[in-house]
């Protein structure tokens with residue numbers, strides 16, 4: 237299934253193309269079928285990896301780590317602070333982009349990277365741009381809604397904690413998120429500006445092609461990165477961000493979200509979820 241000679245060291249070359257240093261090679265013998273995605277359900281970076289795994293038809297278990305204490309595990313597993321982390325047999329890959337190229341390399345079925353060099357280079361470039369935009373999406377959106385009770389509920393409910401523990405953790409987690417992601421007025425405003433630039437980039441790219449996919453006529457890593465990292469703004473039905481009765485949000489935010497949903501970038505994210513997710 238994996239190709240190559242038994243025991244041959246396989247250097248993840250796609251990652252090199254994307255300018256990533258995975259600084260590791262995998263032995264075919266090490267890759268087994270146990271597959272676990274360590275995640276936060278609400279994380280859009282984790283959604284990016286889930287989407288790719290699902291698209292490729294790969295079985296995996298989801299293991300939810302509690303925000304905060306997760307760092308003990310992530311540092312031990314992959315020497316990073318963030319999720320997602322994929323454990324694939326005895327191998328561990330942290331960071332959604334590294335996971336993306338790892339999966340493309342070792343599970344080439346339903347490839348998300350075009351073969352044509354120019355298209356491939358464009359996909360790699362767009363994947364990186366939308367990956368960075370994920371930070372602005374998160375900061376801008378938390379800037380609007382972090383104090384709403386539904387947000388911490390969506391973050392903590394999946395863990396099934398006793399009520400008293402959850403009520404102690406709620407304010408601590410909220411303040412931790414505020415500090416970690418710099419949810420402060422100036423930074424949120426700048427994130428909003430970069431978000432607008434990202435949405436315009438998406439719309440320009442759509443105009444250049446068929447309007448369905450960002451590059452070529454098939455779903456690629458660029459589409460998965462853009463759609464999943466923008467999804468919290470559009471809260472497609474059934475996703476972890478579909479948590480609000482929007483009529484209870486401040487009217488300025490309601491109208492901003494509505495505008496977003498109506499513009500081509502928003503329509504595109506919703507269409508990708510409806511048709512490709």
Ligand SMILES: N[C@@H](CCC(=O)N[C@@H](CS)C(=O)NCC(=O)O)C(=O)O
Pocket residue numbers: 276279280281282307317318319320330331332333367416
């Ligand atoms: N570049 C990373 C970003 C992942 C990321 O920012 N994950 C957030 C959740 S959305 C996280 O784990 N934050 C916890 C922390 O930084 O301690 C990736 O693509 O995986």
